[in-house]
Amino acid sequence: MTDMLYTGISQLVTPRPGPQRGAAMRELTVLEDAALLVSGGRIRWVGRRADAPASAEERDLGGVAVVPGLVDPHTHAVWAGDRLADFEARVEGVPYETILARGGGIRSTMRATAAATRDGLVALARPRLQALRDSGATTVEVKSGYGLDFDAEVRMLEAVRELGSEFALLPTLLIHVPPTEGRAGYVRAVCEELIPDVARAGLAAAVDVFCEREAFTLEETRAMLQAAKAHGLATKLHADQFHTLGGTELACELGALSVDHLEASGPAQVAALAASNTVATVLPGVTLHLGLPAAPARALVDAGACVAVGTDLNPGSSPVFSSQLALALAVRLCGLTPAEALSACTVNAAAALGLSDRGALVPGARADFLALHSADWRDLAFALGANPVRGVYVGGQPLKE
Numbered sequence: 163m164t165d166m167l168y169t170g171i172s173q174l175v176t177p178r179p180g181p182q183r184g185a186a187m188r189e190l191t192v193l194e195d196a197a198l199l200v201s202g203g204r205i206r207w208v209g210r211r212a213d214a215p216a217s218a219e220e221r222d223l224g225g226v227a228v229v230p231g232l233v234d235p236h237t238h239a240v241w242a243g244d245r246l247a248d249f250e251a252r253v254e255g256v257p258y259e260t261i262l263a264r265g266g267g268i269r270s271t272m273r274a275t276a277a278a279t280r281d282g283l284v285a286l287a288r289p290r291l292q293a294l295r296d297s298g299a300t301t302v303e304v305k306s307g308y309g310l311d312f313d314a315e316v317r318m319l320e321a322v323r324e325l326g327s328e329f330a331l332l333p334t335l336l337i338h339v340p341p342t343e344g345r346a347g348y349v350r351a352v353c354e355e356l357i358p359d360v361a362r363a364g365l366a367a368a369v370d371v372f373c374e375r376e377a378f379t380l381e382e383t384r385a386m387l388q389a390a391k392a393h394g395l396a397t398k399l400h401a402d403q404f405h406t407l408g409g410t411e412l413a414c415e416l417g418a419l420s421v422d423h424l425e426a427s428g429p430a431q432v433a434a435l436a437a438s439n440t441v442a443t444v445l446p447g448v449t450l451h452l453g454l455p456a457a458p459a460r461a462l463v464d465a466g467a468c469v470a471v472g473t474d475l476n477p478g479s480s481p482v483f484s485s486q487l488a489l490a491l492a493v494r495l496c497g498l499t500p501a502e503a504l505s506a507c508t509v510n511a512a513a514a515l516g517l518s519d520r521g522a523l524v525p526g527a528r529a530d531f532l533a534l535h536s537a538d539w540r541d542l543a544f545a546l547g548a549n550p551v552r553g554v555y556v557g558g559q560p561l562k563e
């Protein structure tokens with residue numbers, strides 16, 4: 163494969179490779195008048211343009227900033243139906259949890275999704291993933307969790323697998339809400355049938371559980387995460403969205419890749435995350451759309467935790483179709499600096515997915531990067547509603563230019 167030297171880079175900006183905790187999240191490398199050599203889908207060399215090795219082909223980006231491709235570590239991009247009536251009801255004052263308790267919310271998306279075919283789900287999810295990519299996401303995690311029964315859960319994961327030929331996706335089996343009757347038997351069947359079947363078929367890299375009053379208890383969550391580990395799957399958790407049930411502490415104890423949401427987390431949860439290798443993933447779209455308190459991202463960074471940011475793209479709590487917007491909202495709503503937000507959306511988001519080969523522009527890493535419209539990388543965190551991302555390069559290939 164031909165080497166390609168990218169030039170015309172006003173600033174090449176990258177966090178250090180690997181998960182960054184605390185103050186290290188702010189320590190970006192900023193190279194002025196830079197160049198980037200790509201070969202075989204990987205970065206071969208990064209440095210000042212004047213020092214660039216001779217290369218067969220050169221592409222001049224025209225004097226713009228280049229940053230790593232964003233990693234979106236938390237989406238529910240596969241769903242059918244809509245929640246527009248719920249949205250209207252919520253705006254008129256009905257809480258999200260009340261809608262769910264009445265059989266609407268997540269449960270209504272489950273009914274619509276269970277009724278859809280695999281091809282139908284693929285067709286619905288494709289433009290959402292395209293929107294995320296246009297906004298700068300070069301790797302995206304996608305959860306199941308809207309299957310009413312196990313067949314529908316597997317169908318969702320098969321849809322993700324199919325879309326994996328077009329996008330770099332990480333599939334997660336999400337155990338979202340229990341059936342209204344027979345929950346003990348359901349949890350047992352998840353542990354003894356669904357998780358082993360999904361692991362055997364290689365349909366998911368991780369298992370996630372929604373630990374919440376209207377969803378699963380701490381003990382149910384523990385049983386399912388332990389089953390995931392026993393079958394060689396990584397674990398993640400939706401925790402502390404409305405109530406602190408101990409999910410964050412459990413995730414840290416079990417060595418989960420990440421614990422996500424954290425809107426209700428307090429000092430004890432911040433301390434648990436700071437003392438663990440579990441990534442704290444915050445989802446500012448939920449704060450915006452549901453009017454929840456912001457997750458304590460500032461306190462988490464100050465305590466030394468590893469913080470990531472995701473869109474949580476879904477039809478109920480976060481209709482955020484832009485990973486760049488999630489980054490920009492994390493600055494406004496969660497108190498991260500632009501530099502911290504870039505680390506949160508790149509290397510730390512990759513760590514939340516167990517990936518170490520992307521998120522930083524260093525030799526050997528995947529050549530996933532973005533060319534902005536602007537010469538100053540901070541436009542990535544500044545823009546709200548306009549897309550500052552001009553070019554998206556995945557494995558060195560321009561997918562948007």
Ligand code: NIG
Pocket residue numbers: 238267268271372400403448474476477478479480
């Ligand atoms: O991450 N909180 C639980 N699960 C999703 C919401 C999914 C939905 O409302 O459809 C979340 O917010």
Ligand code: FE
Pocket residue numbers: 236237238400474476
């Ligand atoms: Fe979620």
